[in-house]
Amino acid sequence: MKRPKIVVLGAGYGGLMTVTRLQKQxxxxxxxxxxxxxNDYHYETTWLHEASAGTxxxxxxxxxxxxxxxxxxxxxxxxxxLKVDHQAKKVQLDxxxxxYDYLVISLGGASETFGIQGLDKYAFSISNVNAAxxxxxxxxxxxxxxxxxxxxxxxRLTIVxxxxxxxxxxxxxxxxxxxxxxxxxxxxxxxxxxxxxxEAAPSALPGFDPELVKYAMANLEKKGIxxxxxxxxKEATPEGIIVAKGETETEEIKAATVVWxxxxxxxxxxxxxxxxxxxxxxxxxxxxxAPGFTDLFVIGDCSLVINEAINRPYPPTAQxxxxxxxxxxxxxxxxxxxxxxLNTFAFDNKGTVCSLGDDDAIGVVxxxxxxxxxxxxxxxxxxxxxxxxxxxxxxxxxxxxxxLL
Amino acid sequence: MKRPKIVVLGAGYGGLMTVTRLQKQxxxxxxxxxxxxxNDYHYETTWLHEASAGTxxxxxxxxxxxxxxxxxxxxxxxxxxLKVDHQAKKVQLDxxxxxYDYLVISLGGASETFGIQGLDKYAFSISNVNAAxxxxxxxxxxxxxxxxxxxxxxxRLTIVxxxxxxxxxxxxxxxxxxxxxxxxxxxxxxxxxxxxxxEAAPSALPGFDPELVKYAMANLEKKGIxxxxxxxxKEATPEGIIVAKGETETEEIKAATVVWxxxxxxxxxxxxxxxxxxxxxxxxxxxxxAPGFTDLFVIGDCSLVINEAINRPYPPTAQxxxxxxxxxxxxxxxxxxxxxxLNTFAFDNKGTVCSLGDDDAIGVVxxxxxxxxxxxxxxxxxxxxxxxxxxxxxxxxxxxxxxLL
Numbered sequence: 041m042k043r044p045k046i047v048v049l050g051a052g053y054g055g056l057m058t059v060t061r062l063q064k065q066x067x068x069x070x071x072x073x074x075x076x077x078x079n080d081y082h083y084e085t086t087w088l089h090e091a092s093a094g095t096x097x098x099x100x101x102x103x104x105x106x107x108x109x110x111x112x113x114x115x116x117x118x119x120x121x122l123k124v125d126h127q128a129k130k131v132q133l134d135x136x137x138x139x140y141d142y143l144v145i146s147l148g149g150a151s152e153t154f155g156i157q158g159l160d161k162y163a164f165s166i167s168n169v170n171a172a173x174x175x176x177x178x179x180x181x182x183x184x185x186x187x188x189x190x191x192x193x194x195x196r197l198t199i200v201x202x203x204x205x206x207x208x209x210x211x212x213x214x215x216x217x218x219x220x221x222x223x224x225x226x227x228x229x230x231x232x233x234x235x236x237x238x239e240a241a242p243s244a245l246p247g248f249d250p251e252l253v254k255y256a257m258a259n260l261e262k263k264g265i266x267x268x269x270x271x272x273x274k275e276a277t278p279e280g281i282i283v284a285k286g287e288t289e290t291e292e293i294k295a296a297t298v299v300w301x302x303x304x305x306x307x308x309x310x311x312x313x314x315x316x317x318x319x320x321x322x323x324x325x326x327x328x329x330a331p332g333f334t335d336l337f338v339i340g341d342c343s344l345v346i347n348e349a350i351n352r353p354y355p356p357t358a359q360x361x362x363x364x365x366x367x368x369x370x371x372x373x374x375x376x377x378x379x380x381x382l383n384t385f386a387f388d389n390k391g392t393v394c395s396l397g398d399d400d401a402i403g404v405v406x407x408x409x410x411x412x413x414x415x416x417x418x419x420x421x422x423x424x425x426x427x428x429x430x431x432x433x434x435x436x437x438x439x440x441x442x443x444l445l
Numbered sequence: 446m447k448r449p450k451i452v453v454l455g456a457g458y459g460g461l462m463t464v465t466r467l468q469k470q471x472x473x474x475x476x477x478x479x480x481x482x483x484n485d486y487h488y489e490t491t492w493l494h495e496a497s498a499g500t501x502x503x504x505x506x507x508x509x510x511x512x513x514x515x516x517x518x519x520x521x522x523x524x525x526x527l528k529v530d531h532q533a534k535k536v537q538l539d540x541x542x543x544x545y546d547y548l549v550i551s552l553g554g555a556s557e558t559f560g561i562q563g564l565d566k567y568a569f570s571i572s573n574v575n576a577a578x579x580x581x582x583x584x585x586x587x588x589x590x591x592x593x594x595x596x597x598x599x600x601r602l603t604i605v606x607x608x609x610x611x612x613x614x615x616x617x618x619x620x621x622x623x624x625x626x627x628x629x630x631x632x633x634x635x636x637x638x639x640x641x642x643x644e645a646a647p648s649a650l651p652g653f654d655p656e657l658v659k660y661a662m663a664n665l666e667k668k669g670i671x672x673x674x675x676x677x678x679k680e681a682t683p684e685g686i687i688v689a690k691g692e693t694e695t696e697e698i699k700a701a702t703v704v705w706x707x708x709x710x711x712x713x714x715x716x717x718x719x720x721x722x723x724x725x726x727x728x729x730x731x732x733x734x735a736p737g738f739t740d741l742f743v744i745g746d747c748s749l750v751i752n753e754a755i756n757r758p759y760p761p762t763a764q765x766x767x768x769x770x771x772x773x774x775x776x777x778x779x780x781x782x783x784x785x786x787l788n789t790f791a792f793d794n795k796g797t798v799c800s801l802g803d804d805d806a807i808g809v810v811x812x813x814x815x816x817x818x819x820x821x822x823x824x825x826x827x828x829x830x831x832x833x834x835x836x837x838x839x840x841x842x843x844x845x846x847x848x849l850l
Contacts, residue, residue: 170592173631177582177589184582187575226578 044071044376047131047140049121049309051077051105052085053358054340055146056430057365058372063110065373073114074138076131080105080118082430083169085148086358087423089207091172092299093214094180094222095398098169103439108431121147124313126336142335142372145309145322146365149341149356152303152319158276159202163300166207175299182296183226195294198234200281202273203302204244206355206394209256211301212237213396216263235265236293238283239302240272245394247355252402255411259396276300304356306342318344321353326384328368337371339364345387358426360387393419398443449476449781452536452545454526454714456482456510457490458763459745460551461835462770463777468515470778478519479543481536485510485523487835488574490553491763492828494612496577497704498619499585499627500803503574508844513836526552529718531741547740547777550714550727551770554746554761557708557724563681564607568705571612580704587701588631600699603639605686607678608707609649611760611799614661616706617642618801621668640670641698643688644707645677650799652760657807660816664801681705709761711747723749726758731789733773742776744769750792763831765792798824803848 046062048055059075066073083102090096105116119133124143131138151167153159164175182196199215201208215235223230237244237260244267245253257267268283275282280295306320315322315330321344322330328343330336340361344353354360364385371382393403393415401415410418420441427436451467453460464480471478488507495501510521524538529548536543556572558564569580587601604620606613620640628635642649642665649672650658662672673688680687685700711725720727720735726749727735733748735741745766749758759765769790776787798808798820806820815823825846832841 170589170632174586174589174593177586181579181582181586184575184579188579227575 043069044141045074045139046071046142046144046372046376047074047076047138048144048146049076049131050145050147050340051075051079051082052146052148052340052361053426053430054361054365054368055144056082056105056108057362058144058146058339058369059114060108060430061366061369062372063113065369066113066376068113071376074117074140075105075109075114076117076119076121076133076138077105078118078120079169080116081169082108084358084423084426086426088166088168088172089211089301090214091169092164092166092175093211093218094176095214095218098173100439101172102169103431103435108435121309122312123309124315124336126313126315126333129335140335142337142375144337144339144368144372145307145342146338146340146361147307147309147342149304149306150308150320151300152305153300154303156273156275159273159298159300162276162278163202163298165300166211175297179297180222180225183222183228187226187228193296194232195280196296197228197232198236198280198293198295199297199299200293200295201235201237202281202298202300204237204239204241204267204269205302206245208237208239208301209245209260210395211299212260212265213400214398216260216265217397217399219264230264233264234295236268236295237265238268238271238273238281238293240270242270244269248392248394248402249404249409252404252409252411256394256396256402259400263397304341310338310342321356324385327371327382328364328385337368339368345385347387354387357392359390359392362426362429363387393422395419448474449546450479450544451476451547451549451777451781452479452481452543453549453551454481454536455550455552455745456480456484456487457551457553457745457766458831459766459770459773460549461487461510461513462767463549463551463744463774464519465513465835466771466774467777468518470774471518471781473518476781479522479545480510480514480519481522481524481526481538481543482510483523483525484574485521486574487513489763489828489831491831493571493573493577494616494706495619496574497569497571497580498616498623499581500619500623503578505844506577507574508836508840513840526714527717528714529720529741531718531720531738534740545740547742547780549742549744549773549777550712550747551743551745551766552712552714552747554709554711555713555725556705557710558705559708561678561680564678564703564705567681567683568607568703570705571616580702584702585627585630588627588633592631592633598701599637600685601701602633602637603641603685603698603700604702604704605698605700606640606642607644607686607703607705609642609644609646609672609674610707611650613642613644613706614650614665615800616704617665617670618805619803621665621670622802622804624669635669638669639700641673641700642670643673643676643678643686643698645675647675649674653797653799653807654809654814657809657814657816661799661801661807664805668802709746715743715747726761729790732776732787733769733790742773744773750790752792759792762797764795764797767831767834768792798827800824 081102087101091098091101123132151165186196272284285291310317310320322338323344341356391405395401401419403415424440486507492506496503496506524540528537556570591601677689687695690696715722715725727743728749746761752759772790796810800806806824808820829845
């Protein structure tokens, strides 16, 4: 009897949770498990804003995949998945091809620029470790260059953050703490530095409790962050950005650094593989399979799960991806064992904490509002929990956040 | 009776030695001492190659001027000196004017590009703390960007060092140690990195013992440095450099980073002040006064002292500048006290050590050749001695190099 082959694409929160559960639930005789990932490491997407600001080294943000998989059960292939041929049950990789019996697409999202001109070319996106490192170095290089040039360009010391959503606000929190360090490092007067957040929506952190949003903005403003809320970016240019001002006018904000932190869409592989989707995201069935498929699961940023209470999709988060990973592992285990009565997914929202730098945060945890060092402590516990879920105590001890205030 | 006013321009090796000796030798009643410097800190010019490579933080390379001057005796003015009006006995500063009775010009040199096109625009020069920081950040930014870009530009990982003189070789030594760190930091295969040293003269380190030069080149080559000796840079461009190849041909070396470490000339103030000079350097009298002046001393990189043995100028080094500073302090003390029988300068060459990174060096010390860890140890002792001469044990303990192998 041939063992079924389970292929998991992507070693993010969802993918690693799937694989680490599968390797516990299935024996060597029951299935072959293959994990495909572009890098030989996993990175904490939700910590990338720290690596981008330079407040946390990127090696703290990633760990080797080999440290959490059971190599006697899981084969790891370092490759980029390009397309799924679901007819032939094969995945095209950049360095080969892979057949599967069950496929899990857990590839994470891509930046969504909503067609705003120049953003893809002139703005940075906090999308992975490589990008985070470049943002960190770009900002430092601007500060170093400002200090050298005879004719000072003040825009070198201006950073625009596009979007006051979760990622934008968390990045601003880190910048608020990082800027004084950078000014010290490069002998620059902090008054010369501008950090401007531009958000098209009428409020920062849409969906968050207004009282918490007010707290967050006030505390970030205390750290020197400027907000332009209800202001749309019309264009990104080599010199900075153009924003809308009133109905017809525009205004230029000169900035050497523009970071776009406003939109996420699904991975391009979804569209390339002609799976039914909305902006690269698949509205999955209750068992997390793509509609019309018996062998193809989609989780994480590429999946769309509706919050029935408000009839809108849940935002793609690490929390939901990990819960999906657990469920997919259970369902594939069932299928391998011949049980077609699959479990259905229900998101168990344990709350959300948005950090405002290492020392401050806001959040709703188990239905209760928290702010300040208490929220910051909880945020670190959330981060540590993700490590614990995948790699247990050893990984948590190695990569966890224990700089508790 | 009016106290004479002694003005010292520049807080480099020579200037600080002058001031710290003067403040010991003269009482408050005997003279007013003013020190003028662009920054409120002194930096170790001979350590800048380390800050530029990123192997030593620039804060280890500098210290506050206020920590070594006696504020009850010395007035410190932070300003850039532009021109000396020796007729009126005044110095023009960027923020005012200063009269003097005795003037010491100890301002350090400027980069000499010998008219090679594009060098001033496209090449970096290891000239001060600001420049060193920018070189460090520029190199890091190239590595970070290489990792992100879809179409890899290999020239981002190429560094050209123009000149295999003292500074060039010492910088290459640091790069040899730094490149493996950078490759680890940015997940880059070291085989992709090129460090090329281009030197027009027929040998590296002209004037050094050939056996030691051979040792240095072999050890740097082991660390991956390529040498193009006897090769002239014809031009620097935004893409890299053009070098001469044979009599008529040229060759392009694409490089995102070009560091020019080949030439030093005197400070522009010398020419601006119409003091007799050769490429900004003043061939000083035996008492270190500029020819024709009774009140104007020139020391350090702006001065030219002939080595009678070979009838060529001594290279401008920290060692000679400090010895000049001691002599100038003694001579001004004499003048203030009414003694016109001034001391004459004779350079006491204690030897020269050229570092090849933190862990290796070559040198001739008290007439004996040294290499390897022994030479490296001696180099650190030389560096510590400069600190001790100016700031005694406290400064040496604070900024000294004690990572002895």
